[in-house]
Amino acid sequence: MSTPMVGWKDLPMAAVPFLSAREYPTGEWAVFQPKIDESKCVKCGLCWMYCPDSVYRWDGEGVPVPDLDHCKGCGICATECPTKAIEMVRI
Amino acid sequence: MVVQKLVSQTMMALNGDEAVAWAVKQSNVDVVAAYPITPQTIIVERISEFVHNGEVDMEFIRVESEHSALSASWGAALAGARAFTATAANGLALMWEILYITASTRTPVVMAVVNRALSAPINIHNDHSDSMGARDSGWIQIYSEDAQEAYDNTIMAFRIAEEAMLPVMVTLDGFTISHTLQNVSVLPDEVVSNFVGIRKIPRIKLPHIYGEKEIPLMLNPKYPISFGPLDLFDYYFEHKVQQNEAMKASIPIIEKVHREFAEISGRSYEPVHMIPYKTEDADVVLLGLSSTMSVVRKVVDELRSEGKKVGAIRLRVFRPFPADMIRKELSKISTVGILDRSLSFGAEGGPVFMEVRSALYSSSSKPTVYDYVYGLGGRDLPPKLIKKAFNELLEAREEPEKPVIKYLGVRE
Secondary structure, three states, X not given: OOOXXXXXXXXXXXXXXXOOHHHOOHHHHOOEEEEEOOOOOOOOOHHHHHOOOOOEEEOOOOOEEEOOOOOOOOXXXXXXXXXXXXXXXXX | OOXXXXXXXXXXXXXXXXXXXXXXXXXXXXXXXXXXXXXXXXXXXXXXXXXXXOOOOOEEEEOOXXXXXXXXXXXXXXXXXXXXXXXXXXXXXXXXXXXXXXXXXXXXXXEEEEEOXXXXXXXXXXXXXHHHHHHHOOOEEEXXXXXXXXXXXXXXXXXXHHHHOOOEEXXXXXXXXXXXXXXXXXXXXXXXXXXXXXXXXXXXXXHHHHOOOEEEOOOOOOOOOOOXXXXXXXOHHHHHHXXXXXXXXXXXXXXXXXXXXXXXXXXXXXXXXXXXXXXXXXXXXXXXXXXXXXXXXXXHHHHHHOOOOEEEEEEOEEEOOOHXXXXXXXXXOOEEEEEEOOXXXXXXXOHHHHHHHHHHOOOOOOOEEEEEEEOHHHOOOOHXXXXXXXXXXXXXXXXXXXOOEEXXXXXX
């Protein structure tokens, strides 16, 4: 973490996050990551809907784009994709 | 004591559980989530009657377990509601993980714990093993002596919890208080309502997320925050130290709320954390919690009439532990007996004993401390056994003896 560490006196109380969740790269431990074949994607949004970590964002063309900093590589999107457009690849 | 704001009160015949239910009814509580368990059931029965008769504007959530009861109360409190729940024994044990979560997220939930023995074997009667087990979870613990005090403590608990930003456990002895009818002075609804007020939400700064703007510390769609997320070796330690400091900081808050309550009700529990009885010139003292201490005071009076200099101290607030006050009060006494209504298996005595003795270790005059474990599973403690303990202490004063842990009322 690049932010300087603060002591208990300066920490916000009540165990609320000190940083935004976006600043914690929780995808670091992933072994597999999704790779999307745009030619097969029908933009149905099931990957976006099923992702437990809200990893998917939409690009301008309507094709979902995974945020790999927060993807844990569970593969639910690949299983749910009706056109098999998502492949889980080892990183 | 200041009495100019004293209001006229109604005398009602209530048992301890009903007294708590009345306090909840009058305290502008928004949400009650509870699961019935003996001897607490009457509390939630009465509250559900109040709700369903339309006597009070409150959301009553019927859940499927105590784990859910506290989870729902916690969630409601995070959303800004004033929340209450009640439990006993195994129910409290089932709430365990949420006890810690409620305290670490600084959520001011108030819970009545009607003290009951923990299984196995199953026993529905009173001892303190349930709330003593929860002593390290970060909840403020106030022990009531009778139904009147259970009523008063519950009202004060809402103020204490919200000012200290910590959950409060108000305990009352199962059956001895919870099911025994007593005369209880009940304050008028609007007086209690004004005393507790409407719950105020504190504001905090989260500079990395919301900049310099202060945001309300609650679940709020306008300023979303999550409570209790991952916090590993980077910040967990700091959060726990913060919580411990909050516990220490609650000591003057508890005193202040008691003083203000005494002004309207005329009932003063000075000096709040522990109440000494005839200790000024006492040779030996028995220190304990809850309803037992009213019998102990009777025995003190009897022994005083026989010329024996004995005294009693009732500990009201066990968490935060008033170590300084204990040290000050006991430093002039040579022999102290502790009444422990629970065991810490394999330890050097019961929980109250261990804390009192460790508080006394830093005092210059170290009194000899004996532990009397009594009343497990509702076993009676008749005055003759208390007399026996006092007489033993008086003898031990002349000639200290071992062992330090004794049982009162157990068959050999």
